[in-house]
Amino acid sequence: MNNKRILLIDDEETIQEVVQLGIEIEAGWQVAIASSGLEGIDLAQAQQPDAILLDVMMPDMDGISTLSNLKANATTRSIPVIFLTAKTQAAEKDQLQSLGVVDVITKPFNSMTLASQIAKILRWEM
Amino acid sequence: MEGVHKFPNQQLFFQAVFERSNEAIIVIDKDSHIVEINPAACALFGETRNQLIGNLISDWFDFPLDEKIAEVQWQQTDGSSKTIEYNRVRDLLPNYHLLVLRDISNLERATAEKLEREHQRVKLFAEVTLKIRQSLQLEEILRTAVTEVQSILQADRVLIYQVFADGTGMPIKEAVLPDYDPILGVEFPEEVFPEDYRELYTKGRVIAIANVRDPHAGLAECLIEFMDEWRVKAKLVVPILQNLKSTTEIDGDRLWGLLIAHQCQAPRQWTEFELELMQQLADQIGIALSQAELLENLEGLVTERTAKLRQEISDRTKAEFALRRSEEQMRLIANGLPVLIAYVDKQQHYRFNNEAYQTWLGLPPSEIYDCHLLEVHGEEEYQQIRQYIEIALSGKTISYERDLILLDGCIHSLSITYIPHLDDTDSQIVLGFFALTSDISDRKAIERMKDEFISVVSHELRTPLTSIHSSLKILATRKLGSLSSKGQRMLQIADEQTERLVRLVNNVLDLQRIQSGKVKMNKKACNATDLMIEAVQTMQAMAQEQKIKLLVEPVSWTVWADHDYIVQTLTNLISNAIKFSPCNTTVWLSATREQQNPPQQPTITQITFAVKDRGQGIPSDRIETIFERFQQVDSSDSRKKGGTGLGLAICRQIVEGHGGQIWAESCFKEGSTFYFTLPELINSE
Structure with a gap:
């Protein structure tokens, strides 16, 4: 399963780089990058990725608004979304999970094990 | 008939009796004419025999002829009267009657005088007694006694x-006429007042001596000389005896002293009256002495009791003053404190409110005094606080927080504590409760700021950490090229320290969240063995690396706990055990069950976990x-062992959040055992 395409929506450039490189090295998957919610929605519609990694805290349009847009759009509604967040409280995680994401991965994470973490969540074979 | 006295001629004899009789004898005829009259009768009438013979008796003397014996008042021409005892013998001879008259005026007067004297004596005695008894002061009693006796007896010295x-x-004490020397304060020589005299006086003997120089008086020479020295011619001495029973337990009399009258001018024959008066006065003095002594005792008691009372009053006054001052201070403090303070009785009526009720809530204490809480706070608010009131009135202290709009129109966060007021004698009885309310708005604002700060720090630290951590992990794969061995070592150090930093950030945030109480323990039934095995599995890799064996003793008990947090606690403890154990040793995990029976509370069963x-x-x-x-044992531990110094603090917060306790027991150089308790879940079925 080396043909997975992941869309990362995160405004942090260093995160973009380490996630992209880590996933590519670990699993050989393609990682597309969007630096904002709006850009991410466009890319999701255009590229139809297998999964979206969505940062919660972003300027302009935050992760929650981005998610609601993705879920509102018929072409992106069924793409599984995983939140990336620095918020670690159980209540906060529960709240985020209730919005319709498949899971929440908290920072700091290890980008070299991120692909296997995603595969486990989405029950992909690696 | 030698020696036999021959009775004289009868007629001559009766003639002599008639002539010489002191009684007035008159013979009258049936018409009351005087027929014969003796010299005593002539004297009574003040007439000669010749003037009286043949005249009617009634011309001189009007008396009741019908009466046989009578006593009549005979009015004299000079206005005076005589009392005549009259005795009539009718028909002494046929048609001749005998009258015997006796003037008893003098006898009657003497009797009257005697009675009068007696009366005077009684009156005098009563007066003196009264004067003595009027006072209960010994000094005054004695002074009155000598003065009065001297006056009545007209003695020269008493x-x-x-x-x-x-x-x-x-x-x-002495009352003495100015012509004679006072004897007051002079000690009598022993020979003047020897012991045998004292014994006689103790028996009540009274000594009355008309003339001290009379040999019949029997006075010793030394006493006569002493009498001469003080010019005493006659003396009367009566003992003053005090009845001991009135003041002591002893039944008998004590010779307290003597009441003495001296006549110095001339010898004097003391009369019975005078003796009697002196004796009775001495008796009265004796009684008065006992009474005075009783009074003195009583006064002593009264003085003592009064002093005690004064002291008690003084103490009480001081205590009351201190209490008032203390109350005033308490009131000042209560009013000055920036908290609401109230006392509510069992019927839920306000009994005290400090002035903050006015400034915070616009409720003047005087207006809400005695008002029911429902009346003051309204139905809605009352229903919100009712559950806490009921807890307080059941005898338990309760604290809660609530937001309320105060007089300034702003919402304030308030922390409210109800403390039950228990009866001093019976702690089961609740009399009311104290309500303390403090404004914690500032604290809440700071807490919010802190939460926001931590939230920001959390995000701002975690994002760059993710990048650093991930970059290092990628480099370590050597997919981007190989480093020299020193470069690899540097990369390893950077990776380890980044992981440590990640743990530290996670622990700081964990601890902060648990301490703030924001973490909700998601408690459910957990098998104790499962918890231990899960923790062991998590730590197995680390243990193997350190060549430590992890052993679990299985148990069957179930605890009521948050699964994740308890696994975290066990993991922390195992991690510590591994870090501080030498290679090729074992770390044991076990659990035991204990029952506690606190008095008047339900039995508590708890499970104690141990990591040894x-x-x-x-x-x-x-x-x-x-x-x-x-607080690590060695401050270098955090560097050497890669710990954060927060693991045990987090464990404690988690365990306490479950209502349990955590502690350690250790033998230096031999090992440690960490224990923590959790409540056991007892299957209600």
Whole structure:
């Protein structure tokens, strides 16, 4: 399963780089990058990725608004979304999970094990 | 008939009786004419025999002829009257009657005078007694006694001589005429007042001597000389005896002293009246003495009791003053404190409110005094606080927080504590409760700021950490090229320290969240063995790396706990045990079950978990502090062992959040055992 395409929506450039490189090295998957919610929605519609990694805290349009847009759009509604967040409280995680994401991965994470973490969540074979 | 006296001629004899009789004898005829009359009758009428013979008796003397014996008042021409005792014998001879008259005027007067004297004596005695008895003061009693006796007896000197316990004595009161020397204060020589005299006086003997120089008086020469010295010619001495029973338990009389009258001008024959008067006055003095002594005792008692009462009053006044001052201080403090303070009785009526009720809520204490809480706070608010009121009135202290709009129109966060007021004698009885309300708005604002700050820090630290951590992990794969061995070493150090930094950030945030109470323990039934095995599995890799064996003793009990947090606690403890154990040793995990029976409370059953190692042990002076933040046994541990210094603090917060306790027992150099307790879930079925 080396043909997975992941869309990362995160405004942090260093995160973009380490996630992209880590996933590519670990699993050989393609990682597309969007630096904002709006850009991410466009890319999701255009590229139809297998999964979206969505940062919660972003300027302009935050992760929650981005998610609601993705879920509102018929072409992106069924793409599984995983939140990336620095918020670690159980209540906060529960709240985020209730919005319709498949899971929440908290920072700091290890980008070299991120692909296997995603595969486990989405029950992909690696 | 030698020796036999021959009775004279009868006629001559009766003639002599008639002539010489002191009684007035008159013979009258049937018409009351005087036929014969004796000289005594002539004297009574003041007429000669010739003037009286043949005349009617009634011309001189009007008396009741019908009466046989009578006593009549005979009015004299000079206006005076005589009392005549009259005795009539009718028909002494046929048609001749005998009248015998006797003037008893003098006898009657003498009797009257005698009665009068008696009366005077009684009156006098009563007056003196009254004067003596009027006072209960001994000094005054004695002074009155000598003055009155001297006045009544017209004695030259009257004195009271007091006998002391050793037998000596001296005059202590005296009334003496100015012509004679006062004897007051002069101690009588022993020979003048010897012991046998005292014994006689104790028996009540009265001594009346008309003339001290009379040999019949029997006075000793020395006493006569002493009498001469004080010019005493006659003396009268009566003992003053005090009845001991009135003041002591002894039944008998004590010779207290003597009441003495002296006649100095001339010898004097003391009359019975005078003796009697002196004796009775001495008796009265004796009674008065007992009474005065009782009074003195009583006064002593009264004085003592009064002093005690004064002291009590003084103490009470001081205590009351101190209490008032204390109350005033308490009131000042209560009013000055920036908290609401109230006392509510069992019927839920306000009994005290401090002035903050006015400034915070616009409720003047005087207006809400005695008002029911429902009346003051309204139905809605009352229903919100009712559950807490009921807890307080059941005898338990309760604290809660609520937001309320105060008089300034702003919402304030308030912390409210109800403390039950228990009866001093029976702690089961609740009399009411104290309500303390403090404004915690500032604290809440700071807490919010802190939460926001931590939230920001959390995000701002975690994002760059993710990048650093991930970059290092990628580099370590060597997919981007190989480093020299030194470069690899540097990369390893950077990776390890980044992981440590990640743990530290996670622990700081964990601890902060648990301490703030924001973490909700998601408690459910957890099998104790499962918890231990899960923790062991998590730590297995680390244990293998350190060549430590992890052993679990299986148990069947179920605890009521948050699964994740308890696994975190066990993991922390195992991690510590591994770090501080030497290679090739074992770390044991076990659990035991205990029952506690606190008085008047339901039985508590709890499970005690234990994590035991063969490590270096903990010095006894550090065993308590290791659960504080950043309190490691050795400050270099965090660097050497890669710990954060927060693991045990987090464990404690988690365990306490479950209502349990955590502690450690250790033998230095031999190993440590960490224990924590959790409530057992008892299957209600």
